[in-house]
Amino acid sequence: MILSERHQLIVLHARKAAGSSLCVSLARSLGAEDLQISALPETMALGIPLTDRVRRVALRQSRHLLPLWRLLGPGAYRRALTRAVDHAHRPLLGRKPPHAPAARVAAAFPDAWSCFRKLVIVRNPWDKTVSDYFWRIQNCRRPPSFATYLQALAAGDALGGIVPLAFHDNWPMYTIEDRVVADTVVRFEQLEPGLGQFFREAGIDWDGWLPRSKGGHRPRGAAGGYRSYYSPELERLVGRLYAREIDHFGYRF
Numbered sequence: 001m002i003l004s005e006r007h008q009l010i011v012l013h014a015r016k017a018a019g020s021s022l023c024v025s026l027a028r029s030l031g032a033e034d035l036q037i038s039a040l041p042e043t044m045a046l047g048i049p050l051t052d053r054v055r056r057v058a059l060r061q062s063r064h065l066l067p068l069w070r071l072l073g074p075g076a077y078r079r080a081l082t083r084a085v086d087h088a089h090r091p092l093l094g095r096k097p098p099h100a101p102a103a104r105v106a107a108a109f110p111d112a113w114s115c116f117r118k119l120v121i122v123r124n125p126w127d128k129t130v131s132d133y134f135w136r137i138q139n140c141r142r143p144p145s146f147a148t149y150l151q152a153l154a155a156g157d158a159l160g161g162i163v164p165l166a167f168h169d170n171w172p173m174y175t176i177e178d179r180v181v182a183d184t185v186v187r188f189e190q191l192e193p194g195l196g197q198f199f200r201e202a203g204i205d206w207d208g209w210l211p212r213s214k215g216g217h218r219p220r221g222a223a224g225g226y227r228s229y230y231s232p233e234l235e236r237l238v239g240r241l242y243a244r245e246i247d248h249f250g251y252r253f
Contacts, residue, residue: 001038001098001105003112006031007204010105010118013038013098014170016131017123017188021210022195024048029205037089038098041078046211054085061088101172102181117202118181120174121195123188124251125242126235128170130226136162146229154237171245178244187249227253 002011002023011026013019020039027036027043032052036043043050059066061084069080086097092108093100106113123131129150137143144152144159152159153168174182186194192208199206230238235253239246 001036001093001100002026002030003035003105003109003116004030005033005112007034007202008116009202009204010109010112010116011038012102012105012118012120012174012182013100014120014122014173015099015164015167016128016135017121017170018191018210019098019121021212022121024211025206025209037085037093037100040082040085042211044074044078044081050081055081057088058084061085096167099167099173102174103172103176106176106181117183118174119184119186119198120182121186121188121191122170122174122245122249124226125170125245126230126238126251126253127188127226129238129242130229132164132168133229136164147231147234150234150237154241169242169245171242175244180248185249 001013002009004010004026006029007026011019011023013023020042023036023039024042024046027039027048027050030036030051034051035053035057036051040050040054058081062080066077066080066084069077089097089100089108093104100108102118130146133146133149137149140162144162149159149163152163153165156165157163158165171178174180174185184198186198192210195206195210196208230253239253245251
């Protein structure tokens, strides 16, 4: 999630829909008092400076101990800073501030919400779910099968923390009372032209650069793409889980 005073923009960060890549790209042009919550480790890893506001929040939340983490190396420092920013915003934005529900963002930042543009990227839920599965099992020694993962998701079983029960559904991240509140919705399937059009119309200078911030976890070259992971039963299951998003955007398997 980004709240940019400079660009008069709020980026609502739906999961597994290139939100991290967009936030890293935008980080290069944020103002000193802009707030970036999403993709902080990826931003720092690329040498892109964080805003004064972000660094100030992290330092205050860490009780000014953050500089000591530098002694443990850049990776430890990035994790410590990200954790500090995350924890600082949990009282306002909930358990996962980068993927905060739109209602929480609106309540936390009412002035910006009332006048800033709001942007979100959405993705076909069948495709998104496969991406999410491979993201969630990347460090598992004995990962569950895709079918087991989906059945656990539907049953409310976290499988020991693998299944993101509390934040798997993107719908609340850009809707309030089932109404889409983002001014601009860009489809992942038309990502670069959609973002390019948005930034041109918003008068924001953007060069089109999008890093693959959290890509590369899904095996490449599967015949049939995301559809190859589904049986008819699993296809229907995802259709039920994300029916509101599917119906609103007319997504098809």
